[in-house]
Every structure is written in C-alpha cells, then in structure tokens.
Amino acid sequence: MILDKGLSKTLDPRTKLIIVIAISSLAVFIRDLKYLALILAMATLVGKMLNSEIFIVFKKLKKIFGVFIGMIIIQSLFIKGGNPIISLGGITLLTDIGVFKAVEFLIRISIILVSATILMTSTSREILQGLVQWKIPYEIAFMVSVAIRFLPLLKEEIDDTLIAIQLRGIDVKKLSLNEKLKLYSYIFTPVVAGAIVKSRRLSIAMECRGFRAFSHRTSYMKLRMKPKDYLISSISIMTAALIAYMYYL
Numbered sequence: 531m532i533l534d535k536g537l538s539k540t541l542d543p544r545t546k547l548i549i550v551i552a553i554s555s556l557a558v559f560i561r562d563l564k565y566l567a568l569i570l571a572m573a574t575l576v577g578k579m580l581n582s583e584i585f586i587v588f589k590k591l592k593k594i595f596g597v598f599i600g601m602i603i604i605q606s607l608f609i610k611g612g613n614p615i616i617s618l619g620g621i622t623l624l625t626d627i628g629v630f631k632a633v634e635f636l637i638r639i640s641i642i643l644v645s646a647t648i649l650m651t652s653t654s655r656e657i658l659q660g661l662v663q664w665k666i667p668y669e670i671a672f673m674v675s676v677a678i679r680f681l682p683l684l685k686e687e688i689d690d691t692l693i694a695i696q697l698r699g700i701d702v703k704k705l706s707l708n709e710k711l712k713l714y715s716y717i718f719t720p721v722v723a724g725a726i727v728k729s730r731r732l733s734i735a736m737e738c739r740g741f742r743a744f745s746h747r748t749s750y751m752k753l754r755m756k757p758k759d760y761l762i763s764s765i766s767i768m769t770a771a772l773i774a775y776m777y778y779l
Contacts, residue, residue, distance in 0.1 A: 582647035
C-alpha cells in the first residue's frame with residue numbers, strides 16, 4: 531500500500547496542496563448532499579492517513595451547534611418552498627428545505643476544516659516553499675504563509691482573553707445571549723488591536739531583514755517531488771474530475 535504511517539512527513543507539501551484544492555473545490559461547487567457526504571468521508575480518510583488532527587476538528591464543531599440551529603431557522607424563513615415542520619402563528623419556523631440547506635452548510639464547513647488539518651501536517655515554511663516553486667510570486671506566497679500562521683495566534687489570544695475573564699469570576703456559559711454578545715464585542719477590540727500590533731512588528735522585522743531588497747530571492751530549501759507524490763497528485767485530480775463529471779452529468 532502506498533500510504534503509510536509516516537506519509538505526512540515524507541509527502542511533498544505541494545501534493546497536500548493539490549489534495550486540499552481538489553477537495554475544497556468540490557465542496558464549494560457541489561450542492562448535492564450525497565456527494566458532499568462522500569467528499570467529507572474521503573477527506574476524513576485522507577486526513578486519517580496523513581495523521582492530521584481531524585477528530586479535534588469534529589469536537590470543535592460542537593461549538594458552532596448554535597450557528598447550525600440558526601442556519602436552519604434562517605434558511606426556513608427566507609427560502610420559499612418546502613414542507614413546513616414547525617409553524618408558529620402562521621409563520622413557518624422550520625421547513626425540510628431549511629434543514630437540508632443547514633446540513634449541507636455544516637458538511638461543507640466540515641470538509642473545509644478537515645482540508646485545513648491536512649495542510650497543518652506541513653510547516654508554514656514548507657507550504658511557502660511549495661508555492662514559490664509553483665512560480666507563485668514570493669510576496670503572495672508569503673502572505674498566505676503569514677495568514678496560516680496568524681490564525682492560530684488569533685485563536686490563542688481569544689482563548690487567553692476568555693480565560694482572563696473567567697479568572698475574574700465571570701462564567702461565560704451562564705451569561706444570557708445579549709450579555710454574551712456584549713462580552714464578545716469587548717473581546718473583539720483588544721484582539722484586533724493585538725493583531726495590528728503584531729502585524730506592525732512583523733513589518734518592521736521584514737524591513738530589517740531586507741524583504742524585497744532584491745528582485746529574485748534564493749532559498750536553501752528545495753522541494754523535490756517523488757514518484758508517490760506524482761501518483762497521489764494524479765489520483766487526487768482524477769478522482770475530483772470523476773466526481774465532478776458524475777455530478778454534472
């Protein structure tokens with residue numbers, strides 16, 4: 531079998547990028563629930579083979595359960611048609627189409643999150659080098675790398691702020707919806723301010739190191755695709771093309 535336990539370490543990051551692009555593209559364009567469920571199963575299988583933290587992602591999906599319920603209600607209220615399931619005073623609150631669309635949204639988000647865990651099996655430096663060797667301008671590749679690095683930092687800063695609030699005796703779980711909205715609005719300002727400060731420090735560090743001082747940038751790291759990289763990339767592209775063909779046929 532081609533896939534082994536250490537595949538995530540030996541696989542070229544460009545191969546992972548091809549896998550993620552194929553999976554994410556299907557998740558965006560396909561609107562059939564059966565096909566989306568199939569794509570999610572495939573993405574989960576690939577993530578498991580690459581030893582990505584997919585189960586942590588599924589645990590975190592519990593946190594957006596309220597968003598999922600809200601999506602069901604919004605879809606039921608604003609999308610015409612469908613059979614009503616719950617009505618209140620002549621107003622339809624829940625329809626079968628609303629449930630269908632919300633489940634579709636949840637599966638699509640799950641696919642994108644699982645795809646992100648596949649990329650996280652490589653370092654940001656490896657992904658950056660892969661984009662550069664794809665002849666993508668270094669500035670754009672660097673922006674992608676910084677974005678990948680900044681997202682965990684923002685999450686960590688939000689978690690630290692919430693812990694600091696809880697240490698002051700405020701139980702966030704017991705707050706009402708209005709109080710939670712106010713609390714998160716208060717959290718949003720320092721987090722954004724912290725991100726701006728970090729970005730300024732990063733820009734200063736880049737200037738000090740002579741970023742864009744020369745038109746061409748050399749790199750010590752050189753990525754080389756192996757036969758299994760070409761094979762897995764080809765299988766990923768052909769599988770995505772086959773699913774798209776079956777869907778649009």
